[in-house]
Structures are given as structure tokens and as C-alpha cells.
Amino acid sequence: MxxxxxxxxxxxxxxxxxxxxxxxxxxxxxxxxxxxxxxxxxxxxxxxxxxxxxxxxxxxxxxxxxxxxxxxxxxxxxxxxxxxxxxxxxxxxxxxxxxxxxxxxxxxxxxxxxxxxxxxxxxxxxxxxxxxxxxxxxxxxxxxxxxxxxxxxxSEWIVIMVFLLAVFMALGKRRDDVILKINSGVDMRKSIKGYNLELLNSLLALICAVIVVAYFMYTMSPETMTKLGTHRLYYTCLFVMAGLMRYLQIIFVQADSGSPTKILYKDLFIQIVLILWIASFAAIIYIKDFSFFE
The missing domain is CATH 1.10.357.140 (UbiA prenyltransferase)
Structure with a gap:
């Protein structure tokens, strides 16, 4: 084992x-x-x-x-x-x-x-x-x-969004390390000396806002609409925003952002939002003629 x-x-x-x-x-x-x-x-x-x-x-x-x-x-x-x-x-x-x-x-x-x-x-x-x-x-x-x-x-938008999302999750993890340092007085990693809660809180808010804007721009860009043959991807923005807000809630309210992977495996809200995002995105792309999206 x-x-x-x-x-x-x-x-x-x-x-x-x-x-x-x-x-x-x-x-x-x-x-x-x-x-x-x-x-x-x-x-x-x-x-x-x-x-x-x-x-x-x-x-x-x-x-x-x-x-x-x-x-x-x-x-x-x-x-x-x-x-x-x-x-x-x-x-x-x-x-x-x-x-x-x-x-x-x-x-x-x-x-x-x-x-x-x-x-x-x-x-x-x-x-x-x-x-x-x-x-x-x-x-x-x-x-x-x-x-x-x-x-x-x-697509450039995909690269940008993946990078920003990864930065967002890493910032949440570093914030957890800073809180551990405050509670224990011990540096859990050397880079923590370059962070504090004020900096990380500001960066989390900044990156979260940029992710939302980037995703909106991706779904409504002419390139995306032409490539995927639909203008309805903006519907999926609802689930992206819900997932980000839930992650912020875990960070600031529950103070439990140490492992993004653990959150993915254990948080039911994020699991449901992720499934709904995938399902809606797939339906819009693969079932373009479905009357629901008219």
C-alpha cells in the first residue's frame, strides 16, 4: 500500500x-x-x-x-x-x-x-x-x-484559461500554507516567506476575475463560433462562475484549500458543477440541432 x-x-x-x-x-x-x-x-x-x-x-x-x-x-x-x-x-x-x-x-x-x-x-x-x-x-x-x-x-484562449486556472488553484494552495505557518509558526516551504494573506487574497481575486472574462471572451469569439459551429457556448459560463465561487468559498470560508485534487474528489458541489459544465458544453457542441438550444 x-x-x-x-x-x-x-x-x-x-x-x-x-x-x-x-x-x-x-x-x-x-x-x-x-x-x-x-x-x-x-x-x-x-x-x-x-x-x-x-x-x-x-x-x-x-x-x-x-x-x-x-x-x-x-x-x-x-x-x-x-x-x-x-x-x-x-x-x-x-x-x-x-x-x-x-x-x-x-x-x-x-x-x-x-x-x-x-x-x-x-x-x-x-x-x-x-x-x-x-x-x-x-x-x-x-x-x-x-x-x-x-x-x-x-486555441490561444484554451492555453490562457488553463494557465490562469492552474495559477488560481496554486494560489489557493499557497494560502493554505500561509495559514499553516500562522498557526504553527513553522515555514512549510521556503517560498512561503515571499507570500502573505494580503498578497494572496489580492491575487486570488485578480486571477478569478481574469478567468471569468477570458472564458466569456472565448465562448463569444468569432473564431470559436466558426470552428465549433455554434454561438451558444456562453450558456456554460454559469457553471464556470459557480465552480470558481465554490472554490473561493472553500478557500475563504472553510479554509481548506491545501489540495485542489482532494477538493475535486471530495466536494460534491464542484463535482456536480463540473459534470453539468461538461454535459452542457458537450450537448451544445455535439447536438447542435437539439431544440432546447434554439
Missing amino acids: AYIKLLRPKHWAKNLFLFIPLFFAGEFLNFEKISQILLGFIAFSAIASSIYILNDYRDIEDDRKHPKKKFRPLASGAVSKPAALVIAAILIVGGFGLAYFIRDKFMFVLGIYFFINVGYSFGLKNVAILDIILLAAGFVLRVKGGSVISNIAL
């Missing part, structure tokens, strides 16, 4: 961003491309897990001070350091091997993701602001990976 936990399989949900180009291009029923991206999902998950292992290896001492991270396999001693490094090496070789089999350009994108995150684990995460930007870049590279595999060109 400890070895499975070491891989952090719950975080593989982030790699679903690989499917975004297919979804937004209206090709989510193209099963040949879906099968290719599924292989890409496996390769990305292997590389991501290897990075989690390297990150945990580097952060053993810091994680032991954290109220939740101290239970991680390496920090708790459930998995030895040599065993963890061997598993990481196997994942790296397997992940890049599969990526090359899928497409050499995808392996290149995955390589950029890997080296950015290695740099993050080995010191860049200690630089405030830069740490958030690098985390957000990882999500953009996931979307780019899906674009390369499926040979679907990415």
Missing part, C-alpha cells in the same frame, strides 16, 4: 488535461484519438509519479514538519530511499519509452515537463511567484501534449 501511495495515483487526475484539446475541438467521439491519448495519459502519469518521488525524496525533512505530509511513505519511513529511487528510475524509462512509441514530439513535450519539474523539485520551488508559474506551466504542457498526440491545434 505504501508503494502505491508513493506514486500518488490520486494526482493522475491532473493528466486528464491531455483530453482537453479533443473535447474543445468537438472530436471527443474520435475513438482512435482517444486511445492514443489514453496511452499518453499512462506515460504522463508515469513521469509525474517519478517526479513526485524525487520531490518527496528531497523534502523528507520538511515533510516531517507538516501535519499532513509527514504521513507520506518516504517521510514516515514506510518506503526506503533506495527503493524509491529504483521505482523512480523505472517510471522514467517506461514513461519516456511509451511517449516515444506514441510520437516523438510528445516525448519532447513530456521531456520539457520533466526537466521543469526536476528544476522545481531541486530548488526553483523555493522562489516565490516562480513556483506558482512553474506549476501552472505543467498544466499547459499537459494540454499541449494532448494537442500533439491528437494533432489538434490549440
Whole structure:
């Protein structure tokens, strides 16, 4: 069980961003491309897990001070350091091997993701602001990976929105770290010295507003209407705003924004909103003649 936990399989949900180009291009029923991206999902998950292992290896001492991270396999001693490094090496070789089999350009994108995150684990995460930007870049590279595999060109709006959403979630996580520091008096990560609640609250409000505006502009842009053959995507803005407001509620009211992945798995409101957004978006794209949208 400890070895499975070491891989952090719950975080593989982030790699679903690989499917975004297919979804937004209206090709989510193209099963040949879906099968290719599924292989890409496996390769990305292997590389991501290897990075989690390297990150945990580097952060053993810091994680032991954290109220939740101290239970991680390496920090708790459930998995030895040599065993963890061997598993990481196997994942790296397997992940890049599969990526090359899928497409050499995808392996290149995955390589950029890997080296950015290695740099993050080995010191860049200690630089405030830069740490958030690098985390957000990882999500953009996931979307780019899906674009390369499926040979679907990415809209600038999709890249912008994915980046902003990732920044938004990372800011919420950093705010949680600042609150832990205030309550415990211990820096949970070195970059926290560059943040305080006032800065993070301001940035959260700013990024949230930009995300809403960007999404509205995407749904109503002539390029999107022409490409997808519909002008009704603005209906889905309701669910985007509801999801963002719920996340802000979790951050400011419940003060529980430590893990966006955990929120996705456990918060029923966000799950329902996400399902409704996907369903409405898919219906508008794939069932254009449905009378409901007249």
C-alpha cells in the first residue's frame, strides 16, 4: 500500500488535461484519438509519479514538519530511499519509452515537463511567484501534449484559461500554507516567506476575475463560433462562475484549500458543477440541432 501511495495515483487526475484539446475541438467521439491519448495519459502519469518521488525524496525533512505530509511513505519511513529511487528510475524509462512509441514530439513535450519539474523539485520551488508559474506551466504542457498526440491545434484562449486556472488553484494552495505557518509558526516551504494573506487574497481575486472574462471572451469569439459551429457556448459560463465561487468559498470560508485534487474528489458541489459544465458544453457542441438550444 505504501508503494502505491508513493506514486500518488490520486494526482493522475491532473493528466486528464491531455483530453482537453479533443473535447474543445468537438472530436471527443474520435475513438482512435482517444486511445492514443489514453496511452499518453499512462506515460504522463508515469513521469509525474517519478517526479513526485524525487520531490518527496528531497523534502523528507520538511515533510516531517507538516501535519499532513509527514504521513507520506518516504517521510514516515514506510518506503526506503533506495527503493524509491529504483521505482523512480523505472517510471522514467517506461514513461519516456511509451511517449516515444506514441510520437516523438510528445516525448519532447513530456521531456520539457520533466526537466521543469526536476528544476522545481531541486530548488526553483523555493522562489516565490516562480513556483506558482512553474506549476501552472505543467498544466499547459499537459494540454499541449494532448494537442500533439491528437494533432489538434490549440486555441490561444484554451492555453490562457488553463494557465490562469492552474495559477488560481496554486494560489489557493499557497494560502493554505500561509495559514499553516500562522498557526504553527513553522515555514512549510521556503517560498512561503515571499507570500502573505494580503498578497494572496489580492491575487486570488485578480486571477478569478481574469478567468471569468477570458472564458466569456472565448465562448463569444468569432473564431470559436466558426470552428465549433455554434454561438451558444456562453450558456456554460454559469457553471464556470459557480465552480470558481465554490472554490473561493472553500478557500475563504472553510479554509481548506491545501489540495485542489482532494477538493475535486471530495466536494460534491464542484463535482456536480463540473459534470453539468461538461454535459452542457458537450450537448451544445455535439447536438447542435437539439431544440432546447434554439
